[in-house]
Amino acid sequence: GPVIVWFRDDLRIADHPALHAALEHGQPIVAVYVLDEESVGVRPLGSAARWWLHQSLRSLTADIEALGGRLLLRRGAAGPIMTALVHETDASAVFWNRRYGLPERTVDTAIKSDLRASGIDAHSFAGSLLFEPWTIQTGQGGSYSVFTPFWRACTAGPPPRAPYPAPDSIPGWAGILDADPPSSDDLDSWGLEPSRPDWAGGLRAAWTPGEASAHALLQTFLDGSLPRYGSERDQPAQNATSRLSPYLRWGEISPCQVWSATQSAQRGLTGTALTSATRFLTEVGWREFTYHVLFNAPDLATKNLRPAFDAFPWPPVDQEALAAWQQGRTGFALVDAGMRELWRTGSMHNRVRMVTASFLIKNMLVDWREGERWFWDTLVDADPASNPFGWQWVAGSGADAAPYFRIFNPNLQAAKFDPHQQYIRENVPEYGTDAYPAPLVDLGETRRAALAAYESVKNPS
Ligand code: FAD
Numbered sequence: 001g002p003v004i005v006w007f008r009d010d011l012r013i014a015d016h017p018a019l020h021a022a023l024e025h026g027q028p029i030v031a032v033y034v035l036d037e038e039s040v041g042v043r044p045l046g047s048a049a050r051w052w053l054h055q056s057l058r059s060l061t062a063d064i065e066a067l068g069g070r071l072l073l074r075r076g077a078a079g080p081i082m083t084a085l086v087h088e089t090d091a092s093a094v095f096w097n098r099r100y101g102l103p104e105r106t107v108d109t110a111i112k113s114d115l116r117a118s119g120i121d122a123h124s125f126a127g128s129l130l131f132e133p134w135t136i137q138t139g140q141g142g143s144y145s146v147f148t149p150f151w152r153a154c155t156a157g158p159p160p161r162a163p164y165p166a167p168d169s170i171p172g173w174a175g176i177l178d179a180d181p182p183s184s185d186d187l188d189s190w191g192l193e194p195s196r197p198d199w200a201g202g203l204r205a206a207w208t209p210g211e212a213s214a215h216a217l218l219q220t221f222l223d224g225s226l227p228r229y230g231s232e233r234d235q236p237a238q239n240a241t242s243r244l245s246p247y248l249r250w251g252e253i254s255p256c257q258v259w260s261a262t263q264s265a266q267r268g269l270t271g272t273a274l275t276s277a278t279r280f281l282t283e284v285g286w287r288e289f290t291y292h293v294l295f296n297a298p299d300l301a302t303k304n305l306r307p308a309f310d311a312f313p314w315p316p317v318d319q320e321a322l323a324a325w326q327q328g329r330t331g332f333a334l335v336d337a338g339m340r341e342l343w344r345t346g347s348m349h350n351r352v353r354m355v356t357a358s359f360l361i362k363n364m365l366v367d368w369r370e371g372e373r374w375f376w377d378t379l380v381d382a383d384p385a386s387n388p389f390g391w392q393w394v395a396g397s398g399a400d401a402a403p404y405f406r407i408f409n410p411n412l413q414a415a416k417f418d419p420h421q422q423y424i425r426e427n428v429p430e431y432g433t434d435a436y437p438a439p440l441v442d443l444g445e446t447r448r449a450a451l452a453a454y455e456s457v458k459n460p461s
Contacts (some may be wrong), residue, residue, distance in 0.1 A: 002028040002089055002173040002348060006096040007071070008104075009125050011056045012211040015167035017125035018095040019439065021037035028173035028352045030089050031064055031071045031113035033057060035190055036075040041103030045382065048346040051200050052209050054192035056250050059210030061187070069170035070177060073186040083112050086120055089175060091171070097103045097127030097251075099385050100291050102298030107337035121381055130160040130255045133295035143296040145305075148294060152283040153324055163256045168362055184188065202344035207380060218258060222265040227273035229280050236337075236349035237422035242280070245381035246347070248287065255284055293308045301372060301388035309397035311457045312335035312368045325360055326374055328428065331439035334357045334414035337427035344427075346380035351417050357394040358408040363446040367393040380421070396454075407447050 003022040009017055011033075022029055036042055045053065051161035061071045074081045082094060094115055099108060108124065115122035126132050131154045136144065144150035153312075194200050207213075222244040225232075233242035248251045259281065266277035293301050304310055324330050338352035348356070360371045372391040376382045392398025397408075418424055421431070430436050 001092040002030045002088065002175075004030045004032060004082075005092040005369065006094060007031060007033045007060065007097060008099060010097045010254070011060045011248070012254065013067070013170065014211065014215075015127075015163035015257050015383065016097065016252045017164065018097045018123075019124060019170070020164045021123065022093070023167055023170070025093065027092065028171045029069055030085070030176060031069055031092060031170070032070060033060075033073055033083060034078045034081050035073070036078045036081075036107070036300065037075075037076040038099060039079070039107045040106070042268075043101075043103075043376075044381070046378045046382050047194065048203065048378050049376075050192040051194065051203055051348070051378045052207070052246055052250060054187065054190070055207075055209035056252060057187055059252075065210060066169055067167065067170040069172035070368060072176065073190075074187075077188060079111055081116070082186050084113065086115065086118075089173060092121060094122045096124055098124045100129070100133060100295050108373045113169075118408075126252055128255060130154070130259060130284070131157075131292075133292045135290060138162055144289070144292060145280045147286065147289050147455050148400075150289050151282065154285065154288060160259045163254060163260050166275055166345075191368075194422045195342045203346045203380065206345035206347065207382075208248070209250070209252065211252045214244065214253035215257075217243060217247070218253060222261060226250055226262075226265060226280065227269065227276050228317045229381075230272060230276035233283075234351045235277070235417050236341075236352050237418055237420070237426070241350070242288075243347070245383075245386075249381045249383045249386075255287070287386060289399075290383070290389035293389055294385040301376075301386065301394070302369065304373070304395075304397040305392055305399055306397050308457050309395070312367075312397075313453050313456060317364055317366055317370060319365055319366075321440060322366060325356075325364060325366075325371075325439075329437045330359065330441075331422045331430055331437040332359065333409040333421070333431050334410050334418060335434075336431075337418075337424045340427045342375070342378050346378060348379075350421075351413070352423075354394055355408050355413045357391055359410055361395050361408075362366050362404075362407045362450040363443060365440050365446070365450060368392065368397065405451060405456075407450060409443060411443070431448055 003018050003025050013019060037044055057073065064071045074085070085091070086094065100103060112122040112124065136150060136153050144153070204225045226241045228451050229240055232238040244258065246251060247256065262277055262281055267272060269277055297305055325339060328336035328343065330336055334352060335364060338348050340358040342348040357371055360366045361368050368391040372388050375387055379387065389398060393401045396402055396404030412423065422433055428436070
């Protein structure tokens with residue numbers, strides 16, 4: 001029978017280990033994506049992520065059809081859907097690339113054992129990371145909680161494998177090819193895109209999701225900004241970063257592909273340009289680290305990694321102030337610029353993510369989980385590992401985190417990283433006029449209050 005290839009956070013056809021193995025079988029392929037909003041513990045996607053997913057599935061559908069196959073779209077709990085699909089197609093095997101969150105792993109493990117119990121070959125592959133989280137261990141056999149030794153351990157071992165090329169055909173299974181193609185109707189009926197109001201105009205202007213765009217963006221970055229990445233990556237107006245994060249989040253490009261293309265691009269480089277390339281790969285290494293941490297601390301999005309923070313005296317949330325932060329009306333220009341960039345484009349520069357998060361947690365004394373949820377809903381790259389990791393890092397409650405007492409001053413950050421206020425003016429047109437809001441908080445006072453609150457949890461009795 002045919003081989004089912006279950007697509008998840010790997011919406012691409014090149015360097016897709018599960019698809020690659022299925023094609024080696026020589027049987028027709030049943031490609032399927034399951035929108036699972038029912039399995040226990042699986043976190044519902046945020047609004048911007050749903051918009052991205054819609055575009056990405058449309059792109060993957062077209063790419064698979066162009067090679068002779070078809071992508072089935074199913075909605076519901078993945079377990080029963082897989083069982084039904086195996087019956088329906090008389091499949092001999094089901095292949096997929098691994099996921100690393102605990103609820104997802106639980107779903108996948110159950111499906112694998114059910115399938116194997118009924119004589120179906122079920123197999124999972126490493127497709128979304130450079131290094132499987134459990135393969136990187138400390139000398140004592142434990143997991144890492146500090147980045148530098150983690151990344152040293154990663155890079156000391158064998159290098160990531162070479163990426164698989166794109167297949168030149170994906171033979172679809174006749175039972176599906178002969179039926180009416182329902183996939184595009186299904187996708188529209190899922191309602192992943194906003195309709196009334198349609199707030200996605202800014203997202204459409206900023207992004208073209210899909211595998212082809214991911215590779216074009218990577219190539220533009222490697223041919224253009226890579227040599228200045230090291231010196232300009234912290235300046236939001238410079239466009240010196242790759243903007244690959246949503247493509248990596250959805251697996252439209254794999255980290256192996258990024259790794260290998262960067263290795264080739266850096267061959268001719270020397271001096272600061274070479275240092276820049278190493279720096280870029282180190283940032284890709286941070287993505288690896290966040291998955292290593294998530295694998296070992298599945299509650300990353302809800303639970304402080306440092307239990308001492310459980311006693312942090314968060315005051316009740318001031319909903320109006322929270323809305324001012326969300327809408328970019330705090331009266332602090334870099335914070336407002338970032339929050340408005342996020343709302344308009346579904347993304348925010350990394351430096352500004354740190355500044356806006358620090359402001360919420362330390363100048364507004366709002367629990368980091370509140371900010372994590374807002375980012376989860378508004379980011380197109382909303383990632384189950386990197387987002388909660390980033391928030392806990394800023395809060396000081398996380399792995400290898402910034403110390404709590406390091407409180408960014410948003411005005412000094414603006415002067416340092418947006419010296420000509422180019423980023424601020426792009427995102428806050430009324431900056432400098434009477435229409436711009438007065439500061440929401442006193443930086444000195446709120447800083448002292450944050451430090452006092454922190455003192456109370458620092459030395460748990
Ligand atoms: P580049 O600088 O070009 O880096 C290349 C790739 O490396 C990125 O695409 C990304 O996959 C990875 N990367 C870079 N920096 C980090 C980092 N600090 N942590 C993890 N991976 C990194 N990143 C997400 O992908 N999804 C999120 O939901 C997310 N939430 C964040 C929340 C907070 C509070 C903070 C401080 C950071 C968050 N990040 C998140 C990390 C980082 O801000 C983005 O990955 C980065 O801004 C993406 O831009 P880029 O693709 O141009 O990055």
